[in-house]
Amino acid sequence: DTEVTQTPKHLVMGMTNKKSLKCEQHMGHRAMYWYKQKAKKPPELMFVYSYEKLSINESVPSRFSPECPNSSLLNLHLHALQPEDSALYLCASSQEGGPRGETQYFGPGTRLLVL
Amino acid sequence: SQQGEEDPQALSIQEGENATMNCSYKTSINNLQWYRQNSGRGLVHLILIRSNEREKHSGRLRVTLDTSKKSSSLLITASRAADTASYFCATDVTGDMRFGAGTRLTVKP
Numbered sequence: 615d616t617e618v619t620q621t622p623k624h625l626v627m628g629m630t631n632k633k634s635l636k637c638e639q640h641m642g643h644r645a646m647y648w649y650k651q652k653a654k655k656p657p658e659l660m661f662v663y664s665y666e667k668l669s670i671n672e673s674v675p676s677r678f679s680p681e682c683p684n685s686s687l688l689n690l691h692l693h694a695l696q697p698e699d700s701a702l703y704l705c706a707s708s709q710e711g712g713p714r715g716e717t718q719y720f721g722p723g724t725r726l727l728v729l
Numbered sequence: 730s731q732q733g734e735e736d737p738q739a740l741s742i743q744e745g746e747n748a749t750m751n752c753s754y755k756t757s758i759n760n761l762q763w764y765r766q767n768s769g770r771g772l773v774h775l776i777l778i779r780s781n782e783r784e785k786h787s788g789r790l791r792v793t794l795d796t797s798k799k800s801s802s803l804l805i806t807a808s809r810a811a812d813t814a815s816y817f818c819a820t821d822v823t824g825d826m827r828f829g830a831g832t833r834l835t836v837k838p
Contacts, residue, residue, distance in 0.1 A: 655830075657828050715779065723769075725769070
């Protein structure tokens with residue numbers, strides 16, 4: 615199974631809502647990633663988890679809160695978002711993470727619209 | 730923040746022609762990867778080339794890496810309409826991957 619799944623596929627939320635994005639992989643990977651992608655732009659790294667510990671946080675606002683309950687699951691909790699946070703949120707996983715360079719496997723993304 | 734810059738930003742060719750995309754980056758790297766993204770969907774890994782490699786092939790794809798010029802190129806030979814997508818180079822800096830701006834390739838049937 616080389617698939618990374620993400621739910622929901624689409625999400626519309628108001629600025630006062632609390633919602634969560636979910637990501638799951640069953641490839642035995644120990645590194646998982648959240649990216650944000652605006653239209654016609656490249657993905658931008660938000661968070662990296664390695665062995666269930668947050669290893670990289672790219673100065674993301676606190677209204678985004680990641681969580682890694684176990685090695686197969688990655689959540690992104692959203693609270694009090696702004697309209698400019700509307701984007702495609704991509705999850706990815708790789709074998710271990712780290713600087714040696716690994717193939718990352720991406721999910722299809724969650725398209726988020728903040729009203 | 731982006732690590733790489735790609736050119737051209739957009740490329741339109743006829744089916745059967747070759748497509749070449751270029752990527753330049755700023756800092757020393759351990760490896761460079763190329764990914765493809767169909768419209769609004771997840772990215773698919775194409776090829777990884779390490780800093781001690783100069784050229785790599787995978788099917789109709791050929792990637793070159795010139796570390797002295799801090800640049801890489803992706804060649805797609807005998808293009809097909811299904812190759813229509815955005816192509817991104819990505820470099821690994823201390824475990825966090827940075828993507829270039831991407832090239833939007835359109836292959837006309």
